[in-house]
């Protein structure tokens with residue numbers, strides 16, 4: 001790698017790729033390091049993304065789309081199913097991606113814009129100068145090298161260490177981590193155009209089971225449960241195996257992945273002197289759904305725009321880059337993270353009887369648009385007693 005760049009990006013996921021592409025398009029010299037030998041693998045994702053959200057960044061391409069989704073189905077603990085049809089499914093319609101190809105495409109776009117990409121290259125420590133992040137020490141094929149940068153973007157995902165090494169508190173409480181396991185299953189009877197979510201304390205305590213189509217008779221079948229609910233005999237894999245045995249006994253598992261998703265509030269501050277933190281590393285995945293692909297892309301792009309301005313002005317202090325932090329917090333995304341955290345905290349304590357009542361109620365609502373906020377508003381209109389129970393989030397409505 002070169003010894004110095006304007007911008008050094010740690011991590012080649014969607015957040016890092018968008019940061020690298022945006023900065024390179026603005027004419028900055030950009031280096032991106034990814035510790036894995038190949039971009040996008042292993043996939044640790046159910047691969048679902050909303051259509052509007054994705055199309056904010058790129059035109060959909062069948063080369064990296066596994067399935068098009070036009071409705072979402074919620075299954076209550078008692079087995080009652082309600083479908084959110086296309087007319088009201090809002091951002092729940094969209095795509096199930098092929099992230100092996102999608103992530104690679106994003107990084108190739110960054111490379112085409114001029115970013116230098118290095119795989120199998122790991123950041124092992126920050127370079128700090130007078131409390132300012134001034135680059136990273138990297139390890140590649142056993143060789144250590146210091147790479148300096150005016151700004152470092154920490155895009156190293158949910159297991160992020162870089163920001164912590166720089167003194168930022170990135171700890172996530174166990175109860176705010178969803179531990180996940182997912183099978184890619186084939187030979188199963190599924191609805192090819194629907195994402196399906198199973199709720200219930202017996203099925204997935206403080207989480208849910210998802211079935212996301214990947215093609216004919218093939219789907220990502222996964223589960224996330226709260227880290228504090230996982231113990232011997234009741235680990236995510238135990239719940240998933242029970243679910244698969246009862247729902248898809250005929251299916252075959254062709255891939256098995258595990259991973260964690262943070263469902264906590266975002267970091268209190270996502271900038272430091274010489275550094276910006278994006279995507280899962282900044283804890284900006286959605287606390288209600290665990291979704292974070294769009295959030296990583298959005299924050300990655302914004303981080304590069306703000307860093308480029310700061311570099312142009314010759315001031316890369318945390319203060320100068322604060323517009324990154326304030327802009328995403330004030331955005332639709334930032335507001336939804338705050339609201340969805342509070343909604344999640346309400347939902348995870350619901351007994352199955354109440355979850356049943358909620359799903360049955362949602363099915364009777366006259367929704368013109370599906371979003372968490374619309375559902376809550378309509379539920380309250382339908383059943384004003386709910387307003388009392390939802391007081392924790394009342395001010396958000």
Ligand SMILES: Cc1cc2nc3c(=O)[nH]c(=O)nc-3n(C[C@H](O)[C@H](O)[C@H](O)COP(=O)(O)OP(=O)(O)OC[C@H]3O[C@@H](n4cnc5c(N)ncnc54)[C@H](O)[C@@H]3O)c2cc1C
Pocket residue numbers: 010011012013014015016033034035036040044045046047048049121122123124155156157158160161180181182222258259260261278279280281285290291292293294296
């Ligand atoms: C089981 C599961 C299911 C999910 N399903 C969905 C879904 O359906 N929809 C959705 O929107 N989101 C989903 N997510 C979340 C989504 O995968 C993440 O939010 C998204 O990938 C975040 O992008 P990122 O760029 O911030 O981080 P990542 O995609 O995690 O990329 C970070 C990269 O940094 C690299 N890295 C880490 N440390 C270093 C280092 N020291 N040096 C160099 N490189 C480093 C990693 O190898 C990795 O490639 C799911 C997550 C899990 C675990």
